[in-house]
Amino acid sequence: MFSKRFHKLFLVIFFSFSVFGCSEQANQKDDIFRITAIPDEDPTELARKAKPLVQYLSKIIGKKVVYYPVTDYASAVEALVNKKVEMAWFGGFTYIQAKIRSNGAVIPIIQRIEDQGFKSVFISSDSSINSLSDLKGKEVSFGSVSSTSGHLWPRSFLLKEGINPEKDFKRVAFSGAHDATIISVGSGKVQAGALNFKTWEKFVKKDMVPDGVKVFYTTPGYYNYNWTIHKDVPKQTREKIIEGFLELSQDTQIGKEILSLQQASGYIRTKDENYVGLEKAAKSADLLK
The missing domain is CATH 3.40.190.10 (Periplasmic binding protein-like II)
Structure with a gap:
């Protein structure tokens, strides 16, 4: 009798800790917002440019933001598609690849002013x-x-x-x-x-x-780089990020630093329709598999 009661008690405690542990891990994950960027420059340079932006975004959304480096363009796409990160800095083509790979589960939300005529x-x-x-x-x-x-x-x-x-x-x-x-x-x-x-x-x-x-x-101008976010990120968080980018200006120290490092005069909203021309070009060049 005692052993049966002890066994039941053990199972209750075990499952309680298991649920608590999983819940704690999930909460820790929810408290971190991960970003990445296609490695179109030297990795050291990318990390340097990301540092003040990471700190700024953390204040904007009220979560710890972590920069997740990748070794190649394909890894950046897979990281967002598989939700290893919540947001990624893509070129227009890598955004199109991510959109196709994720069946439309990613959204371009913000870009530099310069990126509308790249x-x-x-x-x-x-x-x-x-x-x-x-x-x-x-x-x-x-x-x-x-x-x-x-x-x-x-x-x-x-x-x-x-x-x-x-x-x-x-x-x-x-x-x-x-x-x-x-x-x-x-x-x-x-x-x-x-x-x-x-x-x-x-x-x-x-x-x-x-x-x-x-x-x-x-070449003539075209829509290019953008920050693309996964659809599973709450809309409220998305809007905070967009507004945070839109508020960056040369009038503040952090704004001046981020804009300079990102080679931007400012930021504007973007949308999927802006990349239709690039998608057609990619198909014509047989670059979309």
């Missing part, structure tokens, strides 16, 4: 290259395979010019990041490359452009 540039150190057609027979580098400004958009303009990179270039390379593309062109690993104009402008401003490297073609 541009890509083609650069070269070869004096014989002055137009897209001059790239035929040359070694050319894109950024990441999943990059909007370093691959999808530049490729779409090459295709419009009747240029098929795999058939018409001597070699197609992928540097993995925009700054790496500049370095590849400057070091002579490739004769030309495509990247986003923001990274190029940063290199120009800091006098870091390798000797002889120049821009020879700039």
